[in-house]
Structure formats: C-alpha cells, structure tokens
Amino acid sequence: MADHPLPPTDPRSQSGLPLRAAYGPDDVPPEHRAIMDRLPGEAPFQRGGFPQGYRTKPWRIFQLSGFGKPEDENERIKFLLRTGETGFLMEHDRNTADHLYNVDHPEVVARREDVGLTGAPMQSIRDTHLCLQGIPIETTYGHAGGAVVQHGPYALAAYWSVAKRRGLDLATLPGTGQSDFFLTYLGCVTKQQIPTAAGLRLNADIIEFCGRHLPKWVPVSIAAYNGGDSGLNAYEELGALIANAIEYLDEIRRRGRMDITAAASRCGGVNFRTTLDIFEDASKLRAARKMWHRLLSERYGVTDPRALRLRIHVVTSGSKMTYQQPLNNIVRGTLMALTAVLGGAQSLGVSGYDEALSVPSEHAHQMSVRIQQILQHETNLSAVADPLGGSFYVESLTADLEQRAWQFVEEIQAQGGFLATLDSGWLHGKARDNQIREMEEEVAGRKVVVGVTHFTDDVSPFVVDGFPGVNDAYDVALERLRAVRRERHQAGACAALKALEACCRSEQNIMPVMMQALDAEVTLGEIGELYRQIWGDWQTPELV
Amino acid sequence: MATGKRILLVKTALDGHWRGLSLVARALRDAGFHVIIGGMITGPEIVRSAVDEDVDLVGLNVGGHALVVERVIAELRAARPELPIFAGGVLPPSTCRRLAELGVETYPPGSTLEAIVAAAHRLTGQDERSSLGAGAR
Numbered sequence: 128m129a130d131h132p133l134p135p136t137d138p139r140s141q142s143g144l145p146l147r148a149a150y151g152p153d154d155v156p157p158e159h160r161a162i163m164d165r166l167p168g169e170a171p172f173q174r175g176g177f178p179q180g181y182r183t184k185p186w187r188i189f190q191l192s193g194f195g196k197p198e199d200e201n202e203r204i205k206f207l208l209r210t211g212e213t214g215f216l217m218e219h220d221r222n223t224a225d226h227l228y229n230v231d232h233p234e235v236v237a238r239r240e241d242v243g244l245t246g247a248p249m250q251s252i253r254d255t256h257l258c259l260q261g262i263p264i265e266t267t268y269g270h271a272g273g274a275v276v277q278h279g280p281y282a283l284a285a286y287w288s289v290a291k292r293r294g295l296d297l298a299t300l301p302g303t304g305q306s307d308f309f310l311t312y313l314g315c316v317t318k319q320q321i322p323t324a325a326g327l328r329l330n331a332d333i334i335e336f337c338g339r340h341l342p343k344w345v346p347v348s349i350a351a352y353n354g355g356d357s358g359l360n361a362y363e364e365l366g367a368l369i370a371n372a373i374e375y376l377d378e379i380r381r382r383g384r385m386d387i388t389a390a391a392s393r394c395g396g397v398n399f400r401t402t403l404d405i406f407e408d409a410s411k412l413r414a415a416r417k418m419w420h421r422l423l424s425e426r427y428g429v430t431d432p433r434a435l436r437l438r439i440h441v442v443t444s445g446s447k448m449t450y451q452q453p454l455n456n457i458v459r460g461t462l463m464a465l466t467a468v469l470g471g472a473q474s475l476g477v478s479g480y481d482e483a484l485s486v487p488s489e490h491a492h493q494m495s496v497r498i499q500q501i502l503q504h505e506t507n508l509s510a511v512a513d514p515l516g517g518s519f520y521v522e523s524l525t526a527d528l529e530q531r532a533w534q535f536v537e538e539i540q541a542q543g544g545f546l547a548t549l550d551s552g553w554l555h556g557k558a559r560d561n562q563i564r565e566m567e568e569e570v571a572g573r574k575v576v577v578g579v580t581h582f583t584d585d586v587s588p589f590v591v592d593g594f595p596g597v598n599d600a601y602d603v604a605l606e607r608l609r610a611v612r613r614e615r616h617q618a619g620a621c622a623a624l625k626a627l628e629a630c631c632r633s634e635q636n637i638m639p640v641m642m643q644a645l646d647a648e649v650t651l652g653e654i655g656e657l658y659r660q661i662w663g664d665w666q667t668p669e670l671v
Numbered sequence: 672m673a674t675g676k677r678i679l680l681v682k683t684a685l686d687g688h689w690r691g692l693s694l695v696a697r698a699l700r701d702a703g704f705h706v707i708i709g710g711m712i713t714g715p716e717i718v719r720s721a722v723d724e725d726v727d728l729v730g731l732n733v734g735g736h737a738l739v740v741e742r743v744i745a746e747l748r749a750a751r752p753e754l755p756i757f758a759g760g761v762l763p764p765s766t767c768r769r770l771a772e773l774g775v776e777t778y779p780p781g782s783t784l785e786a787i788v789a790a791a792h793r794l795t796g797q798d799e800r801s802s803l804g805a806g807a808r
Contacts, residue, residue: 221685221686222684222685225685225687226685233713234685234713235685237713237714237715238683238684238685238713238735238736238739239739240735240736240737240738240739241684241685241735241736241739244735244736314688315686315687315688315689316687316689317685317687318685318687318710318711356690357690358690446690449780449781450779450780450781451781483761483779483780483781484761484763485761485763558690559693562690562693562694563694563697566694566697566698566784569783569784570783570784570785576781579781590764592763592764592765593761593763593765670689670693671689671692671693671696671697671708
C-alpha cells in the first residue's frame, strides 16, 4: 500500500490544548507558580506523594493476567512473579464473571469456545482456591478481579475466603479490587448489569467493610483508564475521576458509618492511562494529585496527609497498540511506561505487544515486565523524584489540565453527578464526540500511526498470531460446576443464599454474608439470578 | 438515507467494548447505509434479525474465539446462503485466513473506515457516490 503524504506537525496536544513552540516563566499561571517550588512529598503533591520518590518505594510491576482454567491462570501468575512482577492480577472469564452467569447459562453456552479466552471462569470458591494455589498472598499484593461492579463483592469474598481458609489474618492482607464504574457503565458495557444505584451501594459496602477489616486493602479502584480508552481526553479523564470519587465519598458521608478520612485514604488508589503524548499525560498524573488534595481538603475537610496523597496505578493505553508490525508496540509500551514514571505513578502495567490480537502470550508478558525492569534498573530514572518539576512547559500543562478538569467536574455536577451522566449517556456522548473527531482526523490523513498509516514496509521475520489459550476451559468448568452442585451441603448453600437475599433487600453491609455464601459454595450464577430478581437490569443509554 | 442498503451489525462475543462498532456504524450511516445495531446476540438471534430486517449485509464484530464466529456464519448461511458477511474486531491472522476460506472478508484493527465503507458498497452493490471521505485523500 502506498503511503500518504506526511501531515504537518500538530500544534496541539492530544487533548487539543494549544501548544507554543517553547515555554517561558510567563506561561505558568501565577497561582500555580506559587506552588511550583514545593518538593515531592509536600502538599498539594503535584510533584509526588513521597519525598524520596522511587528511592524508597519502587513502582509496583503489576500486569493484567488470566486465561484458560484456574490452574492455567495460576501457572501464568507464577510465571509473572518469577519473571519479576511485584504484584499480581487475577482476571476472571468475562462471559461468566461480568454477567454473573454460570457456564451452563444459555448466553454462555451459545459462545462456549469464548470461555477462558480472557480469564479463567471462577464459579465457586473452589476455582478461586485453584487459581491461588501456591501463591503467597499474605505477602504479595494481589488484585482479586471483580472489574465490573456487580462482580466486585463476589470476587473479593472469594479471595478473602481463600485467605481465611489458609488461616491468614485479613487485617494484614495486601491487595485491591476494582468494581469500576468506568469499565462497567462506560467503556465495556456488559449485556446485563445491575443499575448504577445498586452498584454504588455495593461499592460503599466494600469500602466500609475494608475500613473495618482490611486496612491494607484498596477496596475499589476508580479506573479512569477505561474512560480514556473509550474516548475521554486527558482533562475529561481527570474530571470524571474526581466526579466519580465525589459520588463514592458523598455516599459514605450520607451513610455515616465510616470516618471520611479513612474512606478517602482507602479510595485514594486510582488508575489512569498513559498514551503517547508524553508530556500531557505525565502532567495529567501531576494534576490528578493536586486535584485530589484540593477535593479532599475543601469538600470533605480532610487534613491527614496520608489521605490527601493520591496513589496512582497506570496502565499503558491498549488502544495505542497496533495490529500491524506488533513489535513496534514494545517501543510504544516503553514510552507510555516512561510517561507513567515521569508522572510519578506508584504502580504500572504495560500492555502486551500482542494487545491488538489477544490476551498476552507468555513472551509478550515477559516483555512488559522487562520494559519496566530496564526502566527501573538501567536508566537511573528512579534516582530523582519528579524530574519534570519546574519545566515551564510541564507546569503550564499541569495547570491548564487542572483548570479544564475542574470545569469538567462542574459540567458533570450540573448534569446531576457522575452516576447521572452514565445513566443518561451524557458521558458516553463526550467520549463519542472525541472518537468521531479522531476518526475525522484519520480520514483527512492528519494522523500518523507508524507501520499502519505510514512507513508500512516490513521485513520482520517474526510472526505474531496472538495467544491461542487452551481449549478445555469450558468443558472443565462445566464438569466442576456439576461437581459443586452434587457435592456441596445443599441446605447450607440454600440458607446462605436466603441470607444473601435478605441482606440485599436490607441496608446491611453485603460483604459478611457474601463471604458466608462463598464458604457455603453458593455459585456465581446463583448470585447473579438473585441480583437480577432484586435489582433488575441497568437501562443502557444509546451508545452507537 | 433510510432508502440505502440495509446492514446488520452485531457482536458475536459477550464483550461490551463499543468504540469500534460505534465508529463503523457511523461511517456506514454517513455513507448512506441503513444500519441496524443488533448488539450482543447469539447465532440464532443474529439469523432472526437478518431475516426479519431483510438485510443486505451482516457485519460481525468479533471479540472472541474463531469457532464461535464460524458457527454464526454457518447458521447465517443455512438461513440465507446468498447474504454477504464481513467481519471486524480482534482477528488474528489465522482467524482472518479461516474466515477468508469461508468467503467472509475481514477488517482487523488498523483497517481504514474508507476500506470498510468501500467493502460495504461492493458487497451490497450500493452506489458509491455518497461514500465517506470521497476524495479526502
């Protein structure tokens, strides 16, 4: 295919901010200039949460992982830990987990070969036990899965119940869940999902439960990544994250069962994406910390510095990874990882070079870890915190993004708040507008993607066909589901499910009863049936 | 616009990523096609929609295993053997080859909307005058 002529250099950032050819002191607004000389570890933390930066706290190497049967996933997690990741992430099969279906649900049976493609099906605590076998969860930071909101309590309860069966003390268990509104209601809208109000209740339950019993656990992760990769630009991603946090913290305050400082410090582990606009996205992370500090101190009166200090997990943008010439993605992954580090992230996952084809192969996973190890050990990046601090350009971008992001927060609040913008489809509309703008750029030939739109010659001897996974995940899951139904104490399971139903209909915290249900070997699909009876289905706004 | 040829767009997997489908739907509508969004539906439901809506082309948004897609294609072929099908989404080269053997054109990530719209014109026989971005490049 003949390459198109190259477009001129764009004088705007990825989010459309106008850029000058060079920056000087007058480009930094006075109120931002006043805090520019604060050091990392000093409020308002735009320069970083910790005075020693990565010297004392290297960022966590934390890769998405999961496929096949629970034992396949277990092997991959162990491989990643051996390779050098310092936290592990346990994905569940989307077909079953996201929809709370067992594998014999007709929707799943119709697509049975898809089961296990993106995570192992975990329909009872037995599966979670298999997935975690031999992994030292008492000392290793673990992500229990439960990315979509309705799956959160189940995934967490399963993980915690396994920990309890091992005799571990939940009070010292390190890890996180997700239960992310951006993924569930914006980026990857499932076929069936509980309404947003019910989702908010579950997330508030998780936050309160962790506050009481799991002080080392980040209960939910607000993952603005999923807004960004759906189309929100950098300042919309920032603003929407803050609006989401307001929704959680207002709910915690309204319920009045938990100290707001404790809730804020628990919720202050969030997730952003980085893309290939290096300085805009590094500035985005700096702006996020400053905004968090302001939100917490002004709206909630929080004064404890630990609660005012935002901790950030970054995942490099999957949508930037190309299908063509996939090895180029190793370079893209490196640059996006560098951006996260320059922005001061606490934890990082680098998308696999085969992202556009499948879940990561073992080799793609290895490369994602190696990229991070090279950055940590060969570049001296970890020596000095916030190396971009004081750059007229970066400080100006940080201030500009922050100002636009607060404006976006106000727009969301004027719509009735974050949940209201999901219910009405307003936020989807914002994402769609940007998608269309990007499409128009592409059609007009103003976008360069190396190896795709331009520079398409390729002499690579490597063939990348994506990771094939295994072919027995469905059959084994079906057999195991039957075994659970056959072997469990029926009366106990029945009673636990009844107790769960009563709890859902009350205002009690769902987590203790969910853990009892998991212990009694109640299955994922039974819990889904119950939820659907009680809460019905979210009215999905027009997406297309 | 509604007088254009009719295209059914569906997702074969229980995977709700909607960005790609949304853009393709818009490009096809801009080019004058009547686009019907089927969403995440099963093979038999896809066949029913294709028949009830009397469509001229089916677009499969693939986000899962090739065997699931092949089954949907077989079901569609059994009901309406002449109906053209094309596919986009997560399509490793081996899946593209397999679908090509079944007579299904594939548009993996990185395909231009221009190419997808051109394919829709060719496969439905609709006049190309209102094509997206005509002359833009």
